[in-house]
Amino acid sequence: MKKALVLPAIALVAIATLSGCTRTSYAIHTHDGRTLISDGKPKETSAGLLGYTDANGVKQQINKTEVKEVSEIPH
Template identity: 70%
Template structure:
């Protein structure tokens, strides 16, 4: 009985630890010096825009020509 409880606790702890590691934010650096933080990975559209969800959860878009770099924030 004790072994099964220890096993269950280990599995639950492992799942919680792994799910915490998969949450990443992304920084979008623009040519004019702004840094935009996105909760999800920004997606490029065929229209030349980069779509992202900002830190407040609002969906936004920015022209690809304004974006200098996109990097993952651990």
């Protein structure tokens, strides 16, 4: 009986741990010195903009000419 409760609990902990590691954040460095944090990889639009989702979950866009560098943030 005890084994029947322990195994599902271990499986739930393992799934929760693995699901937290799947999202990657990126730092968008601008020419004027700002650093913007993107939740997930930023995507270029056909209009010359870089679209990203900020740390609050709000979709944002920045002109590609303002971006100096985009780098992955290690976890």
